[in-house]
Amino acid sequence: xxxxxxxxxxxxxxxxxxxxxxxxSDLKPEEQIQTRQAGYKFMSWNMGKITAxxxxxxxxxxxxxxANAIAGIANSGMGALYGPxxxxxxxxxxxxxxxxxxxxxxxxxxxxxxxxxxxxxxAETAALxxxxxxxxxxxxxxxxxxxxxxxxxxx
Amino acid sequence: xxxxxxxxxxxxxxxxxxxxxxxxSDLKPEEQIQTRQAGYKFMSWNMGKITAxxxxxxxxxxxxxxANAIAGIANSGMGALYGPxxxxxxxxxxxxxxxxxxxxxxxxxxxxxxxxxxxxxxAETAALxxxxxxxxxxxxxxxxxxxxxxxxxxx
Numbered sequence: 001x002x003x004x005x006x007x008x009x010x011x012x013x014x015x016x017x018x019x020x021x022x023x024x025s026d027l028k029p030e031e032q033i034q035t036r037q038a039g040y041k042f043m044s045w046n047m048g049k050i051t052a053x054x055x056x057x058x059x060x061x062x063x064x065x066x067a068n069a070i071a072g073i074a075n076s077g078m079g080a081l082y083g084p085x086x087x088x089x090x091x092x093x094x095x096x097x098x099x100x101x102x103x104x105x106x107x108x109x110x111x112x113x114x115x116x117x118x119x120x121x122x123a124e125t126a127a128l129x130x131x132x133x134x135x136x137x138x139x140x141x142x143x144x145x146x147x148x149x150x151x152x153x154x155x
Numbered sequence: 156x157x158x159x160x161x162x163x164x165x166x167x168x169x170x171x172x173x174x175x176x177x178x179x180s181d182l183k184p185e186e187q188i189q190t191r192q193a194g195y196k197f198m199s200w201n202m203g204k205i206t207a208x209x210x211x212x213x214x215x216x217x218x219x220x221x222a223n224a225i226a227g228i229a230n231s232g233m234g235a236l237y238g239p240x241x242x243x244x245x246x247x248x249x250x251x252x253x254x255x256x257x258x259x260x261x262x263x264x265x266x267x268x269x270x271x272x273x274x275x276x277x278a279e280t281a282a283l284x285x286x287x288x289x290x291x292x293x294x295x296x297x298x299x300x301x302x303x304x305x306x307x308x309x310x
Binding site: 026027034035037039041042046048049052062065066069070071073075 | 189194196200207221224226227232236
């Protein structure tokens with residue numbers, strides 16, 4: 001999985017940046033917002049589980065499963081969920097995305113790549129099972145989340 | 156990844172059935188409902204992408220990424236998101252789960268295992284890249300989704 005995740009990272013970022021014609025066109029803007037938020041919510045749950053394991057009883061299989069869920073979502077081409085019309089609230093569907101995400105492609109690419117690499121590194125590290133190394137990889141993953149939030153998410 | 160996914164399946168089902176003490180306790184019932192729905196929504200998006208690829212231009216990297224996202228979510232121990240109090244609507248948080256899911260543990264275990272195995276088989280097959288085989292594995296995955304919906308989800 002390690003080499004495959006590494007190899008997938010570049011492809012995933014390419015998808016993230018260019019979007020996915022086959023799918024962006026299928027979802028309405030409000031559905032794109034809801035689907036990307038679903039991805040973040042599910043990743044957040046798995047981040048919380050890993051935190052609990054690092055702070056309490058460490059179960060490698062569960063940490064590995066959580067890390068794989070995060071990596072799977074991170075590599076799924078979420079850039080396609082930031083299509084036209086998804087830059088602001090649509091009725092009851094609210095978004096905290098900043099306009100900069102739609103205009104600063106280079107910086108978006110950098111934070112997206114950093115996030116995907118951190119997620120893949122976390123999955124690889126979790127599979128090896130060393131708790132101290134997992135803690136480091138998890139910290140780096142959290143930082144990559146925060147870097148994007150800081151630049152492209154409203155408080 | 157193939158052997159790891161196979162090995163993970165049993166562990167994941169064990170988590171699914173017994174729940175995850177470290178996490179179930181962290182989320183309120185309404186958050187558990189929202190988080191499990193987020194997982195299903197994100198899987199559904201990825202199922203839709205795979206359908207589009209099978210019906211149109213087939214891009215292996217994107218199908219593989221979508222299949223990995225589904226498998227990652229499927230193996231993440233979603234059983235922990237069916238805790239006490241999540242069997243009915245909570246205010247604006249609606250759920251279509253049937254009461255039987257909380258009482259028929261054996262059948263839940265069977266459909267959960269079948270789903271996880273189908274998701275893992277799909278990920279493994281997508282990695283090999285044969286479109287015809289992917290189509291078969293994807294059909295089986297869809298059937299495993301429907302089997303659970305039919306038994307444990309209201310229309």
